[in-house]
């Protein structure tokens with residue numbers, strides 16, 4: 032969390048000028064401008080090159096100064112040889128050039144070029160054409176971060192005079208083995224090489240053995256290299272080595288050789304290199320020149336040697352995430368040049384006492400998150416007055432926040448999150464007004480948020496989430512740098528200061544799960560991109576000024592008390608990806624434009640409101656909705672066929688409306704559909720499945736309950752439900768791939784209306800109950816082996832209970848009650864070992880109830896009102912010739928809703944409830960409360976932030 036996450040991961044060298052200063056052939060002391068130094072053909076070539084770019088005339092590009100009739104040697108970025116007038120250098124770094132460089136570009140006629148820098152432009156997926164290999168005198172080439180793609184041509188290896196090569200930061204470049212080998216063979220004077228982010232997955236790391244021994248600077252970050260790092264001890268001039276973020280391993284011998292032979296090494300970054308085979312004692316022999324050592328997540332195991340901390344010139348030591356690293360720290364003789372130290376997520380024991388703190392006197396950046404502390408005198412940190420960044424999160428520290436931290440006058444970043452600090456934020460914190468980053472989330476802090484934060488005008492990232500703060504927020508008017516604010520999951524119970532919505536830099540605003548009241552807004556056209564105000568007590572209307580937030584991609588206003596209509600100006604929010612207005616009292620007609628205002632929209636949740644009218648349509652071609660939920664409104668008429676334009680739709684929940692239509696067969700064409708809920712509408716007619724093999728093949732939740740469908744059960748669909756046939760193993764919750772947003776859906780389980788706050792990907796259910804289905808239970812249903820719930824109750828099904836149901840050995844709940852089923856209960860059903868709820872009451876069944884396993888656990892309510900069932904828990908089959916029909920104990924009113932509360936409670940009594948034990952159902956409902964309290968999951972939605 033050190034640097035702001037949206038900063039670039041790396042920087043190209045930007046060394047162009049340094050290189051040129053070293054070059055003696057250059058000088059620009061012209062006395063007369065009358066004689067043209069520039070060669071005419073080269074001048075023309077440059078002018079043509081300039082026209083390659085669509086924005087060549089923009090005032091910001093260097094090429095703006097390139098004018099016909101003037102001496103090209105004076106043009107911005109152009110360097111000539113003073114003797115010959117040849118163009119030998121071109122520096123167009125960060126010139127905002129936009130366009131494609133083809134192989135016939137006039138650039139390639141500038142044969143005399145020795146240095147070429149085109150870094151930080153946008154060449155719009157240009158290939159690096161082979162002509163780049165034809166600048167025979169080139170010593171310096173940088174194409175860094177300029178949107179080049181494709182293969183790096185073999186011809187690059189013709190540049191045999193190269194001293195400097197930087198192709199980094201072009202995310203879709205590929206370097207193949209042959210090209211790399213040739214490059215290493217032919218470019219023998221190379222001193223600096225950066226291929227970071229180039230895909231080198233085909234290159235064997237052993238080829239690094241052939242790197243030119245003149246190399247001083249080697250950076251291969253995130254190159255997808257995999258395998259063993261070879262012996263590189265011949266690189267005796269190497270000063271910087273960065274092989275981080277690949278899939279490399281390093282062995283003890285190689286590691287030791289590296290540091291023994293490379294006496295010039297100053298900076299080493301081996302983050303994510305697997306060093307589990309390297310004994311930490313090898314760190315004892317680091318070369319004395321070393322200034323920076325980064326070994327994050329290297330899998331080092333064992334005791335850390337003292338010398339590491341006593342290394343004479345070491346300024347930066349980063350051991351983060353080596354969870355097997357232990358031992359303790361030397362008490363004395365630390366090197367006093369150490370400026371940055373991270374022992375985060377190691378087991379190295381830290382005695383929090385005077386000696387330790389004395390050793391850190393010069394440290395500016397200190398990361399001791401999730402460390403192995405002994406001692407709790409946190410006030411000692413107040414002595415480290417050089418500190419700029421201090422991270423102490425995830426340490427179980429308790430008590431008050433140490434007030435001595437107020438002495439850290441240089442501190443810009445403070446992270447005390449994920450501890451057990453309690454009480455109020457100390458008043459001494461008032462003195463830390465210079466802070467840019469303050470993380471106090473996930474503690475037990477209480478009281479009001481101090482007002483003095485209104486003076487923290489430098490704050491950029493600020494989180495107090497998951498604490499117990501109450502009362503109003505602080506004044507934010509002057510926090511003009513604030514970018515990220517998270518106060519979610521507290522007890523804030525006042526209005527939101529209107530100025531919050533108009534802060535110029537604010538991008539992320541997370542206030543969900545509080546008790547905030549009043550109205551929100553109005554909005555100005557600022558940077559806001561992420562707003563979560565869910566689960567509060569906000570009222571009033573959605574302000575139409577929200578349409579000014581052109582960068583808004585995430586908007587959650589769910590579970591508040593909002594009223595009125597949704598302003599149709601909301602459709603101006605073209606960047607919106609997640610829109611959740613569910614569980615309010617919004618009414619009126621849903622703006623029709625919501626179906627097609629933006630193909631960026633991924634989640635649209637308007638469930639549990641009072642919307643009337645029809646479902647918005649059309650949904651546009653190219654619609655990229657994954658989640659669509661209108662459950663619990665009063666929407667009428669039809670399911671719009673244009674929904675089939677949303678080809679990646681995964682969840683469609685239109686339950687609990689007044690839709691008066693036939694079954695929307697066109698949904699079959701949605702290849703990704705996993706959840707389809709149409710329960711409790713006025714849908715009617717046949718549900719006749721398609722014969723196409725792929726229809727509904729990913730469907731896992733199919734709920735048509737409580738409609739007026741008729742005719743036979745959709746046996747063809749049962750044949751196509753491939754996802755219900757394969758028992759999955761991958762336990763995940765369904766959610767947005769880009770945001771931390773869990774998909775939810777409303778289902779009815781056994782007469783309980785339940786909102787699944789999260790949907791486990793292993794949950795597979797079919798609910799066709801309370802319709803007018805007739806005919807038999809088709810055999811094909813026995814193929815759906817991963818089904819966990821099957822409810823066919825309250826229909827007019829006839830015939831026998833299908834014995835193939837016994838194959839469904841993942842089934843936990845089977846309800847066939849209130850049909851016209853006859854015959855015996857097949858003994859095969861005894862094979863369903865997870866069955867916890869079994870209901871066949873109100874049919875015409877007779878004969879013995881299967882014995883054993885789960886059948887020992889069902890009580891008589893499972894069987895009531897049949898013709899003649901016998902055996903446990905009813906009367907013994909042999910004792911009487913003829914069984915009396917078992918009577919309903921609870922009376923008719925209850926049997927109408929399947930089976931009522933009692934049997935569910937009984938289910939709990941046995942120590943089991945559907946799904947909860949397995950963890951794949953997290954649900955929430957407004958009734959009954961005891962159930963809510965037991966299983967309700969706390970909603971936590973946060974924007975994803977990378978840790979670095």
Ligand SMILES: *[C@@H]1O[C@H](CO)[C@@H](O)[C@H](O)[C@H]1NC(C)=O
Pocket residue numbers: 142143144167168
């Ligand atoms: C390349 O450099 C050599 C030696 O400095 C010089 O003789 C030759 O003319 C240069 N070639 C070009 C195309 O500039």
Ligand SMILES: *[C@@H]1O[C@H](CO)[C@@H](O)[C@H](O)[C@H]1NC(C)=O
Pocket residue numbers: 188189190191213216217
């Ligand atoms: C090395 O570069 C020269 C041109 O400078 C070229 O002719 C030769 O083919 C290259 N060799 C390899 C192995 O690429």
Ligand SMILES: *[C@@H]1O[C@H](CO)[C@@H](O)[C@H](O)[C@H]1NC(C)=O
Pocket residue numbers: 482483484485486
């Ligand atoms: C903000 O700082 C000013 C000047 O130091 C001080 O007078 C004022 O009381 C502070 N405001 C708050 C709310 O602490």
Ligand SMILES: *[C@@H]1O[C@H](CO)[C@@H](O)[C@H](O)[C@H]1NC(C)=O
Pocket residue numbers: 501502524525
């Ligand atoms: C907010 O909550 C606190 C603590 O429960 C209470 O004392 C205060 O009266 C509440 N304020 C409002 C405006 O409801």
Ligand SMILES: *[C@@H]1O[C@H](CO)[C@@H](O)[C@H](O)[C@H]1NC(C)=O
Pocket residue numbers: 837858859862
């Ligand atoms: C129960 O399952 C086992 C294994 O799947 C199978 O061999 C057996 O025939 C089944 N028994 C019944 C009664 O279906």
